[in-house]
Amino acid sequence: QVQFVESGGGLVQPGGSLRLSCAASGFTLDSYTIGWFRRAPGKEREGVLSINRSGGTTYIADSVKGRFTGSRDNAKNTVYLQMTSLNPEDTAVYYCARQWLHWADSRTGSGYDYWGQGTQVTVSS
Numbered sequence: 001q002v003q004f005v006e007s008g009g010g011l012v013q014p015g016g017s018l019r020l021s022c023a024a025s026g027f028t029l030d031s032y033t034i035g036w037f038r039r040a041p042g043k044e045r046e047g048v049l050s051i052n053r054s055g056g057t058t059y060i061a062d063s064v065k066g067r068f069t070g071s072r073d074n075a076k077n078t079v080y081l082q083m084t085s086l087n088p089e090d091t092a093v094y095y096c097a098r099q100w101l102h103w104a105d106s107r108t109g110s111g112y113d114y115w116g117q118g119t120q121v122t123v124s125s
Contacts, residue, residue: 002024010121012121024098025077029077030053036048036079045095050099
């Protein structure tokens with residue numbers, strides 16, 4: 001079955017970096033756009049960035065531009081989120097998901113069908 005497993009989260013100091021991984025299984029990864037999303041405590045889920053089949057970024061949130069980048073290794077069935085210059089506002093559970101519908105909204109996750117369980121990122125001194 002379709003499955004995503006995120007990893008790489010943890011506690012990091014402000015200004016630090018982390019790389020999240022999203023391991024996919026049960027489907028052909030290179031046929032789909034994959035999105036990264038996050039949910040901070042008390043806030044709605046928000047899109048972080050989306051990566052198309054060839055590795056191009058199709059959406060990136062203003063709040064992470066210049067700090068976060070996405071990439072993918074289709075041969076390894078894995079998508080990555082490189083995060084730099086982290087600040088406390090980046091604290092959230094981070095999820096990856098598969099875009100299912102062509103009209104999917106990468107800002108909200110509408111139109112994305114399968115989701116991972118998430119990995120916690122905490123930015124604190």
